[in-house]
Amino acid sequence: MGASGGLLFEGADWDFQILQRVHDACEEIARKELGLDVYPNQIEVITAEQMLDAYSSVGMPLFYKHWSFGKQFAFQEASYRKGLMGLAYEIVINSSPCISYLMEENTATMQTLVIAHAAFGHNHFFKNNYLFKQWTDADGILDYLEFAKGYIAACEDRHGREAVERTVDAAHSLMSHGIDRYPGKKVLDLRAEEKRAGERHRHEESMFNDLWRTVPNAKAKTKATLTAERRRALLGLPQENILYFLEKTAPRLAPWQREIIRIVRHIAQYFYPQSQTKVMNEGTATYVHYRIMNRLHEQGRLSDGNFLEFLQSHTNVVFQPEFDDRRYSGFNPYALGFAMMQDIERIVSKPEEEDRYWFPDIAGKGDVEGVLRDIWSNYRDESFISQFLSPALIRRFRMFHLHDDPAESAGIKVDAIHDERGYRRVRRELSRQYDVGFVDANIEVVDVDLAGDRRLMLRHTTVKGAQLNETDARRVLQHVADLWSYDVALTEVDGSDKVLKEYVISPRAAAVAA
């Protein structure tokens, strides 16, 4: 098909040939002009109800069963029916092939937009960004979810739904603390996980020998030969991945419970890059769809009317309410991401004097796509903003930094605004808002009292005086204690190791690891 094959479609209706044509047209621009490198695409058309279904299982096509997804579904269904919530036009899954769900209600223009956005923008980002490369296994995720679903269902058959639910509840409450933040030596291979689960099981079975039961227990070590240092080293402490620690060391968990924790952990890890790249991911996809749609229009393959329709939805998507607007709820990742991508395009192609000073590496370099592709591959939100948020953009958004110290009675201080003195501080603070190190509480497993009452000791190092919400902390710690089967203590300390608060929670009688 040539570059000027006439209109792709007319009006609002679409059919599968049109989708195919649209995909091919988008692909040509994406590959030739933008140089994108994507996973094979799979486009699935779904109904609104199926979209709601997908919402409630974190967007994945298949997922294990759990009541919390049902709650999610009931909640979303209610607000959808009342018209409080619109549905997304699309959901895209980081897998290979890359699956994009399109809503059947979308008009042909919207389908084009969505294909450009998801099937090329997000898809390229998934395939090339270093975080996704490091932490997710796009080839294996669907198989792994299949395995997880089957495994948990089998556990329910064997051990009862309630027992399994308790374990999953407990694991879910720690999901945000079940992540390896730094890459280890192993490469994640989700496909092999299922096989390994089976192997572990077979190994245990083959090692079982009833004779061992009759051998008298070896004499306990008389002295506490293990020094604290060595003990910690053996246990791999301190460990910030609490789920991992529990999976490996909790003394009374059944093998299937460890496997369930492992499943929850793997899934949390799979979503970890997405939470760190919201701005970049949406920015990339929005920039890509904007470029593709504009080019389609220029080529005469998109009518003026359809292009206007596109512009309208695009404008809605990248709308950023100001802080005193009732609609304001933080920075809109689409707006910020798209603005930054366009700004980079400007800096690379038509830099001002200021840009040459701030961005000597890329200003006026000329190769817009190349620079952007490099950024898309090698940054996450935090580093992206701290590197590429330009003074021009800070001025455009009229960003300002507020410093709120509860001890200060005068009120909230305006610490920096969009002026020469403020650019760097605004940029630093904004990038910090996206830093996972600041977003999640820094809680570590620090020690286990092996010689005494086996108490598990956690420590929360507070940042800027923010302590844990007590009700929630107690509930989560209850889950930890249930998994650990012995007391769990959490100490909150500030930067200078001064203890701010202590919790000690004992496992419940009908604990998970009974």
Next chain:
Amino acid sequence: MVIHIVDRRLNPGSKSLENRQRFLRRAKALVQGAVKKTSQDRDIKDVLEGGEVTIPLDGMDEPRFRREGGTRDMVLPGNKKYVEGDWLQRPNQSGAKGSGAGEGDSEDAFRFVLSREEFVDLFLDDLELPDLAKRKLAETESEGIQRAGYATSGSPANISISRTVGRALARRVALRRPRKDEIEALEAELAECDDATRRTELLAQLEALMAKKKRIPFIDPIDIRYRRFETVPKPVAQAVMFCLMDVSGSMSEHMKDLAKRFYMLLYVFLRRRYKHVEIVFIRHTDRAEEVDEDTFFHGPASGGTLVSSALVAMNDIVRTRFRPSDWNIYAAQASDGDNMTSDSAVTGHLLTDKILPVCQFFAYLEVGEAANYTFDMPDSSLWTLYERLRNDGAPLSMRKVSERGEIFPVFQDLFKRRSKQERVA
């Protein structure tokens, strides 16, 4: 590049159904409370409509480590007038609320929509009515017809053209009946042919073909097929429920409430069994009238008590609107038991001759004041009458109720006995 476009729209929906059920099971106590509360304010008919319920999130939350307080730094868009070093008043002292950090606790009450089935299950479950739906109700059946393949005999009106023609075609092909164009071709050749021997040959051929064509008819009686119908018993899918109530001055609000609850249960029960259920409300003092639900329960009325008037009214309505062969008729009468003594004979006569023969079920509920042990009191005139009728073999169910809690056991009891084809004690 290969691209797969998959149409998932026809895939079975409601993948979340199981998750939803799990959620409901977990929140059962809470949801049940909400259902109970909602159903109290509803009319009998609406008790089955699903609807939105609100439950507190207690116990349904998913805790996470969450931080609050401390010094906060934030970058916001849309500065209009501030310069560095300005001080802003704090909006209010609930400091921790704000930029997304504490989003989780904003939904302390949780609203969602229950479907009809879910609502009824929970409603019945609350009444500890686990498998009432499985209990078999007596039901009238009417004959219906349904298609049952094809037959070789039947009425001409039922000939299946397509079948018949199809079979005829098959037979003609199988027996090699000469086709029209074959004959025409021969005739054409014959017309142009001058060679005598060839002509005789052609003539002979043509004759043979014509003969064969005659032997093999276009449509043979053995081709003919008739559409076959079978009569099948078809359950009557509609029911009408008569609510009869004494609204004379002696009936208190409490008594009416008891009656309402009973009607509600009966309605729910019928609703699960039949596709279409109508309710007729007949209230009576010494006169009877058909009224709407609101008037039935709340409208003021006074006068004496003539039960027969209600039965006459019901009989009229049955005759004019609900043919017993098309409708399953259920009736439930609630009263405090007062009746004019002179009315007894008429009532008994009406009941045994007119009403009971057409009813699936007739229940009499004698309601009393709370904490007033009706059992200690002498039997009321109506009770005495009905008891006598029942002893004579009339299929009547009757109970005395004075407390809300008794309604359900009574209801269950009534149906249990009936299903065993026993006389209700």
